[in-house]
Amino acid sequence: MEPSSPDISILRxxxxxxxxxxxxxxxxxxxxxxxxxLMRLLDEQYTRTxxxxxxxxxxxxxxxxxxxxxxxxERLMSVMxxxxxxxxxxxxxxxxxNKIYPYLLRGVKIDHVDQVWSADITYIRMRAGFLYxxxxxxxxxxxxxxxxxxNTLESSFCVEALEAALKIKQPEIFNTDQGTQFTSEDxxxxxxxxxxxxxxDGRGRCLDNIFVERLWRTVKYEEVYLHDYQTPAEAYLxxxxxxxxxxxxxxxxxxxxxxPYEVYNFKSKNAGRSSKEEGxxxxxxxxxxxxxxxx
Numbered sequence: 001m002e003p004s005s006p007d008i009s010i011l012r013x014x015x016x017x018x019x020x021x022x023x024x025x026x027x028x029x030x031x032x033x034x035x036x037x038l039m040r041l042l043d044e045q046y047t048r049t050x051x052x053x054x055x056x057x058x059x060x061x062x063x064x065x066x067x068x069x070x071x072x073x074e075r076l077m078s079v080m081x082x083x084x085x086x087x088x089x090x091x092x093x094x095x096x097x098n099k100i101y102p103y104l105l106r107g108v109k110i111d112h113v114d115q116v117w118s119a120d121i122t123y124i125r126m127r128a129g130f131l132y133x134x135x136x137x138x139x140x141x142x143x144x145x146x147x148x149x150x151n152t153l154e155s156s157f158c159v160e161a162l163e164a165a166l167k168i169k170q171p172e173i174f175n176t177d178q179g180t181q182f183t184s185e186d187x188x189x190x191x192x193x194x195x196x197x198x199x200x201d202g203r204g205r206c207l208d209n210i211f212v213e214r215l216w217r218t219v220k221y222e223e224v225y226l227h228d229y230q231t232p233a234e235a236y237l238x239x240x241x242x243x244x245x246x247x248x249x250x251x252x253x254x255x256x257x258x259x260p261y262e263v264y265n266f267k268s269k270n271a272g273r274s275s276k277e278e279g280x281x282x283x284x285x286x287x288x289x290x291x292x293x294x295x
């Protein structure tokens with residue numbers, strides 16, 4: 001962005017980048033500088049040790065020289081959407097009125113694309129704030145079909161990511177955790193309308209959604225931690241570049257050193273159709289609503 005440009009207005013620059021203008025004027029607020037520093041540390045340590053709950057995180061922060069109590073760590077982890085991924089009671093808190101669906105993938109062999117898709121949410125740090133990232137991934141190919149950013153944990157950005165992914169293809173089974181974003185009728189209703197089987201992780205089971213957990217670790221070590229995003233617009237552009245690289249250029253040992261794009265398109269049941277018939281293979285990415293990012 002060049003705010004002083006005499007030739008191109010801020011509005012036009014945002015249009016050319018495909019960004020809501022409000023993201024340019026976004027002013028982060030809500031957490032103190034100390035809390036933001038603690039959240040950055042928690043995010044990095046959680047990526048290394050996702051089995052740490054708030055008691056162990058508290059001990060770890062104290063070892064780093066931060067005199068902090070357990071309740072503060074627990075609150076910050078809640079804001080960040082972090083929960084230790086090991087078997088324990090009450091790790092997921094679905095809305096009491098939302099239906100919880102059974103886990104359908106125990107013992108199921110994943111042997112083709114569009115057999116199982118999955119979605120999850122993770123925390124994305126910025127210099128003076130943070131965002132939430134959700135993504136939809138195909139289990140067999142590791143292909144990221146869509147993703148969205150938001151500065152709130154409301155369900156709408158997860159719904160937008162789901163709708164964007166379904167413009168490309170449709171899975172047989174869609175797996176998520178039991179969070180309120182994914183148990184909401186807005187989200188599950190779309191799956192039911194498409195006659196897609198709904199699967200939800202068992203509480204606290206770290207392996208039920210392991211492909212998305214691996215994706216988050218990869219994104220953070222290879223992109224987020226290497227950059228210091230100043231604004232949501234910078235985060236968006238950085239993640240856009242990274243997901244394009246991840247899908248089309250990053251080789252995966254588990255895929256016999258092919259890219260997710262190669263595997264997803266080669267193995268697709270619609271591989272013989274034209275791109276117009278089967279839909280755009282490389283998804284378009286966009287920020288969540290301007291209203292959310294201006295809050």
